[in-house]
């Protein structure tokens with residue numbers, strides 16, 4: 001019988017790189033699309049508001065697993081053969097953007113109306129109001145819930161194992177299947193997840209402090 | 216005139232004869248849903264004068280200021296500022312208005328994430344496209360005017376209410392407006408802090424700035440304003456030089472308002 005060894009640990013850490021890569025894809029793709037959705041949700045144009053609301057409703061009402069199946073198997077049935085990493089990146093982006101879009105919309109709306117008025121009265125265009133006055137204040141409010149959601153995403157990347165990714169959670173299962181030492185195996189899995197999530201909380205606190213200078 | 220001077224007030228500004236008023240409000244009506252707030256308000260404001268609008272809470276004073284500054288769409292009548300029609304739906308008109316009219320609010324509305332200097336320079340660089348150096352020079356100048364030359368690096372939350380309000384005035388002044396609108400700018404302040412803000416406004420009046428202020432500071436309006444306008448239930452009830460208006464109210468409503476000690 002094989003016992004848990006440094007080889008297994010290295011295997012887990014290597015698998016964690018997938019977790020990390022998928023998370024980064026989700027943050028970048030989801031962050032960009034999420035900002036567009038948040039701005040769409042608070043737009044002056046009704047069709048834009050409606051479209052982004054509909055998108056958010058649909059994605060939020062669909063399990064990530066289903067989004068993933070649709071982008072991987074669904075698209076390949078349509079003749080679009082996309083590599084697993086693209087399918088995973090796409091689904092995580094779609095999923096993350098819907099949630100960040102809704103979180104950020106709330107943050108934008110929580111900037112007092114008087115800030116809009118004051119910046120309007122000094123002549124800023126709407127884009128300038130967002131850039132110089134509204135978004136910087138919304139960002140400060142957005143940090144805690146955004147980081148909270150990012151931590152969820154890091155853990156949710158494990159779902160990509162069903163289309164073949166051996167990321168951290170899947171690697172834990174594989175190691176356990178050969179060592180039959182679930183406790184030690186999953187303690188290490190947990191520690192590695194923690195090592196990825198904890199710096200986010202630290203960064204969050206750092207940025208909050210930095211952005212609170214003017215508050 | 217000599218009475219005013221004896222009382223230590225500035226001489227009243229005289230309107231330039233024949234010149235068009237800088238603001239012309241003509242039969243303006245405004246409703247919020249079913250609630251009609253302004254009922255055919257007409258008002259002319261001459262260049263270089265200070266006009267104080269007084270009246271009970273809810274009489275439509277703020278709404279009138281906000282209509283003049285295109286923050287609310289009017290439902291009837293017309294408003295002209297500096298000879299141009301004000302229309303909220305016409306972007307070019309609003310843009311021109313923004314370059315001509317400054318507004319100061321009761322709650323200061325400084326940008327909390329920017330320091331005092333940046334609060335003032337933001338529109339100078341972003342809207343007027345001035346260089347950072349020019350903008351900074353203007354900001355320092357207007358901060359000097361409101362007596363806060365040493366606060367350029369402070370953040371809004373580090374200021375007292377009176378200081379914050381003076382920064383807000385400086386922020387408007389920096390853009391060299393032709394008219395300044397003040398909506399109860401001392402109402403949120405502790406009584407001992409109102410004086411410093413009123414003093415800045417009085418200085419501006421003396422320098423010939425056109426100002427329209429909604430205020431509850433009756434003594435100030437009486438002493439400094441050229442014209443006092445009494446609004447009641449969404450209408451201009453009486454208007455005239457403060458000495459006349461306060462000494463001899465024509466309507467029972469104004470008499471009652473004045474005697475209620477507001």
Ligand SMILES: Nc1ncnc2c1ncn2[C@@H]1O[C@H](COP(=O)(O)OP(=O)(O)O)[C@@H](O)[C@H]1O
Pocket residue numbers: 247250252270271272273274275276277278279
């Ligand atoms: N945005 C708004 N929506 C609905 N009603 C409003 C709004 N703004 C003001 N009002 C109403 O209009 C009336 C006049 O308000 P306002 O102009 O603020 O009076 P004042 O400044 O003289 O106290 C009040 O009855 C107020 O409740």
Ligand SMILES: [Mg+2]
Pocket residue numbers: 276277278399429
């Ligand atoms: Mg008011």
